[in-house]
Amino acid sequence: MKKAVLISGMAVVFSLFSTGCATIVSGKTQKINLTSSKPQTVEIDGETYQAPKIVTLQKEDKDRVLTVKECNKKVLLKKKIEPMFWGNILIGGVIGSTIDYATKSMWRYEPDNVDVSCK
Secondary structure, three states: OHHHHHHHHHHHHHHHHOOOHHHHHOOOEEEEEEEOOOOEEEEEOOEEEEEOEEEEEEOOOOOEEEEEOOOOEEEEEEEEEOHHHHHHHHOOOHHHHHHHHHOOOOEEEEOOEEEOOOO
């Protein structure tokens, strides 16, 4: 009986350490809040959106450019390392940090609130 409990406990611990913290906590997508006092057409990587809106972007290992069509305003969505990614490094989760890197969950975009009003 003790052996079964020990093996079960080890399996739980292994499963927790074998997944990426950022993948579990923040996922493979990120929501960006586009705010505007009046409707604006916004393009991000060839995808067109009508602001105001909350858009969901796949996380990638690259910066993205947001363009407001009405006034050709450009905003750089800069990739940054997701803070939860460092949790894997601190606890020695080489497997978890590798998963975060492979799934691109280690990245996030800033800013995540963008005023797309033309001024």
